[in-house]
Amino acid sequence: MLDQLRAMGVFACVVEKSSFSGAARELGITTSAVSQQVRSLENEMEVTLLHRSTRRLSLTEVGQAFFHSCQEMLAAAERGKIRINELRDDLVGDLRISTTPELGATHVVPALSHWISAHRGLNVFFETDNKCVDIVQEKIDIAIRMQAKLEESSILAPTVLARVDQVLVASPSYLNQSMPISRPEDLLNHELIPINSMKDYPHLSFEHGVTKEAITLDMKHRLETNNVFVAKSLCQKGHGIARLLYLDVQKDLINGSLVEVLPAWKLPTFLLTATTLKRELQPMKTQRCLEALKQYFSQLPGGRVYQEAS
CATH class of the missing domain: 1.10.10.10 (Winged helix-like DNA-binding domain superfamily/Winged helix DNA-binding domain)
Structure with a gap:
């Protein structure tokens, strides 16, 4: 032919x-x-x-x-x-973005809102799910996820947008009515409100910010959810302690509706990544979208979100 x-x-x-x-x-x-x-x-x-x-x-x-x-x-x-x-x-055609419902609503849409408005030739599809998607099978251009560490792949190219702390939080009313918490072991007298989409969700690993002392423990729980917003709501209503990403509770810590538990003890840091297919030449729309995401997450206020060093 x-x-x-x-x-x-x-x-x-x-x-x-x-x-x-x-x-x-x-x-x-x-x-x-x-x-x-x-x-x-x-x-x-x-x-x-x-x-x-x-x-x-x-x-x-x-x-x-x-x-x-x-x-x-x-x-x-x-x-x-x-x-x-x-x-x-050119910035035309379809752009498919995969992320979690929480990240999508709270950060990805705000990050890309002005950029989307400026490029009317783009048709943008947001695919939101807590499960990891097959980028190739689902024809996803950019997948935005939290990861404990970067995973090597022959076909995928992850870009680190930010390093994000995990924090333990509780409502002021819960802390006032419960046994005091001064060390990680004290948490065994309390209940965790876990997000079961997180790996090893009842398991907590701490390191002291100054002494570097390390402690691990498994917490009991009777409530659990697969949604960040639900976990935070349960926490605000005084039902226990939640392990959440600082991105998701920054405003709540500032306005006092939640309080950080054990601030001197650090949980492992997560990586917020934007993953694309590994290819020699990325479409311009994908490149520009990544740039908009990098700019947004590098400018987020607060000491617990750090721009990835280039």
């Missing part, structure tokens, strides 16, 4: 240049190669496309009809090339 399409392009060039030699110069091949291409078309279709004479070339009736078809083919190919260049270099 490709050989036939190439031969059709050569034939159209011969007609436009009115000579085999002119077509050869235009295409950068020999005159004999041009003649061979046209002859192969005629043999394959069992027709005569050109009347050849020592002075000039002329199209047969069949050749005239075929020439129009070749022109349409070349025009379609050129339109396809232009469209590919647009999709590669």
